[in-house]
Amino acid sequence: MSVNTSYQKYTLNFKFDAGTSRGVLKTKDTFFIKIWDGNDPEKFGLGECGPLKGLSVDDRPDLEERISKILNLLTEKESLPENKEEAYKLANELAGEDFPSIRFALETAFLDLLNGGERQLFSNxxxxxxxxxxxxxxxxxxxxxxxxxxxxxxxxxxxxxxxxxxxxxxxxxxxxxxxxxxxxxxxxxxxxxxxxxxxxxxxxxxxxxxxxxxxxxxxxxxxxxxxxxxxxxxxxxxxxxxxxxxxxxxxxxxxxxxxxxxxxxxxxxxxxxxxxxxxxxxxxxxxxxxxxxxxxxxxxxxxxxxxxxxxxxxxxxxxxxxxxxxxxxxxxxxxxxxxxxxxxxxxxxxxxxxxxxxxxx
Missing domain, CATH: 3.20.20.120 (Enolase-like C-terminal domain)
Known part of the structure; x- marks a missing residue:
């Protein structure tokens, strides 16, 4: 197996000025991550890493750098998770406590890939x-x-x-x-x-x-x-x-x-x-x-x-x-x-x- 990854920064644009107690939101930056087996590139898992500005513990200037490093570490693995428990364990191992939004993105990308790469993470x-x-x-x-x-x-x-x-x-x-x-x-x-x-x-x-x-x-x-x-x-x-x-x-x-x-x-x-x-x-x-x-x-x-x-x-x-x-x-x-x-x-x-x-x- 060849573990492959990529990511993309994406700016979401609100349809209106979204007022909250922490200010007015006009845009929100997020990151999409993609994980796939190089032997089957058509099937891939997607996850989203989108911390909230001023609130998430991983709203920090080096977030993108960390995403890149964590995904590089993932490509060094010899295999990808084979079940839900392994998916959670590996996401925790890679992202730890400091990057909760990356951990969420990894978990969901793994689950997506485990279930065929169709954006259907669970069978319910x-x-x-x-x-x-x-x-x-x-x-x-x-x-x-x-x-x-x-x-x-x-x-x-x-x-x-x-x-x-x-x-x-x-x-x-x-x-x-x-x-x-x-x-x-x-x-x-x-x-x-x-x-x-x-x-x-x-x-x-x-x-x-x-x-x-x-x-x-x-x-x-x-x-x-x-x-x-x-x-x-x-x-x-x-x-x-x-x-x-x-x-x-x-x-x-x-x-x-x-x-x-x-x-x-x-x-x-x-x-x-x-x-x-x-x-x-x-x-x-x-x-x-x-x-x-x-x-x-x-x-x-x-x-x-x-x-x-x-x-x-x-x-x-x-x-x-x-x-x-x-x-x-x-x-x-x-x-x-x-x-x-x-x-x-x-x-x-x-x-x-x-x-x-x-x-x-």
């Missing part, structure tokens, strides 16, 4: 029976009229779960917008994500105000690494708390257990690109469920290549509730794929084809 009903996955509708930050128009569109499209990012504009305006959503749909599952936007001193007062709107949950009300304050909030909040950024950089099993037992959140949010790939997320699930902690999966603004991998992984795990997988329509120049959103579901429509012509791998 999502791909083969078009079994859809329920997703939440995400409302991006911006002017009030813009946000209300997004809400109206999501409700018109049939979303039964809406997620609103808060913490960056005036709190009273956010309350107004949440009240607007409730006036439009009293029964919808309503999630908010503060991205650490509250101070520990003000958080409980704001949580009590938000609770009046019967929210499903709030993600990361205060910034990560404030365990004493976060533990207090998780224990007393009238709204279930979901940890997101808090999980970033926590890799060992012992550290994961310590976090879950110290903070006792009601939910955790799993983003494979940020948390070290699929195997790391599997471990989070295995530790959370026995402790009565719920979870769901969320994309981290990947292209359809990464989104496809996470969607298939969600189906493989039979992920409960609404997943955060509705990001496929964000970009002008996304990779065309069989993924499609119908109502508040994402599904894999095998009648549609992958178009990889934009890639130069």
């Amino acid at each position: 009903d999502f791909v083969f029976k078009k079994e859809p996955i329920p997703i939440n509708g995400l409302i991006w930050m911006g002017e009030m009229d813009f946000m209300k128009s997004q809400v109206d569109k999501k409700i018109e499209e049939g979303y039964s779960c809406i997620k609103l990012k808060i913490g960056a504009i005036d709190f009273e305006k956010e309350i107004e917008l949440l009240s607007y959503i409730r006036s439009k749909d009293a029964e919808c599952v309503l999630r908010v994500d503060a991205n650490g936007g509250f101070s520990p001193e003000e958080a409980m007062q704001k949580l009590e105000r938000l609770a009046e709107l019967k929210l499903h949950s709030i993600e990361q009300p205060i910034k990560q690494h404030q365990w004493k304050d976060m533990s207090r909030l998780c224990g007393a909040s009238p709204i279930p708390i979901a940890l997101d950024e808090e999980l970033i950089g926590v890799y060992s099993r012992a550290d994961k257990i310590e976090l879950l037992e110290e903070l006792k959140p009601q939910y955790i949010i799993l983003k494979p690109t940020l948390l070290g790939g699929l195997e790391s997320c599997l471990e989070w699930v295995s530790l959370a469920e026995p402790r009565g902690i719920g979870w769901w999966l969320t994309s981290a603004l990947e292209s359809n290549i990464g989104l496809n991998a996470i969607s298939q992984f969600a189906a493989e795990l039979q992920a409960p509730g609404h997943q955060g997988l509705g990001t496929g329509k964000l970009y002008h120049n996304n990779i065309d794929s069989p993924l499609e959103v119908v109502g508040d579901f994402i599904r894999y429509n095998s009648q549609l084809k992958w178009d990889l012509s934009a890639l130069q791998l």
Whole structure:
């Protein structure tokens, strides 16, 4: 066997100015990696390495250099993984803890290649029976009229779960917008994500105000690494708390257990690109469920290549509730794929084809 690799940097262009509590996004850089056996070059696995700027631990200037070095190391191997366990093991060996997004890309490229190089990483009903996955509708930050128009569109499209990012504009305006959503749909599952936007001193007062709107949950009300304050909030909040950024950089099993037992959140949010790939997320699930902690999966603004991998992984795990997988329509120049959103579901429509012509791998 001759192990071959290549990679390509690719800039995704947003269709609109995507407002978050960390600023406005117009573009997102990502890297696609390709792995194949030189004796069978027509069959190849694809993975995506797309850390989030200012958030991922591997958002660093030498990322591309590291991708190149890691892929060169891979070409020195005498063989490629022959099963899922070997795929996870080799990805961890090559990328380690310092480069979670590279580890995710390697895992998914290996799984893709293992399953024939058709972008079908798992054999489950999502791909083969078009079994859809329920997703939440995400409302991006911006002017009030813009946000209300997004809400109206999501409700018109049939979303039964809406997620609103808060913490960056005036709190009273956010309350107004949440009240607007409730006036439009009293029964919808309503999630908010503060991205650490509250101070520990003000958080409980704001949580009590938000609770009046019967929210499903709030993600990361205060910034990560404030365990004493976060533990207090998780224990007393009238709204279930979901940890997101808090999980970033926590890799060992012992550290994961310590976090879950110290903070006792009601939910955790799993983003494979940020948390070290699929195997790391599997471990989070295995530790959370026995402790009565719920979870769901969320994309981290990947292209359809990464989104496809996470969607298939969600189906493989039979992920409960609404997943955060509705990001496929964000970009002008996304990779065309069989993924499609119908109502508040994402599904894999095998009648549609992958178009990889934009890639130069």
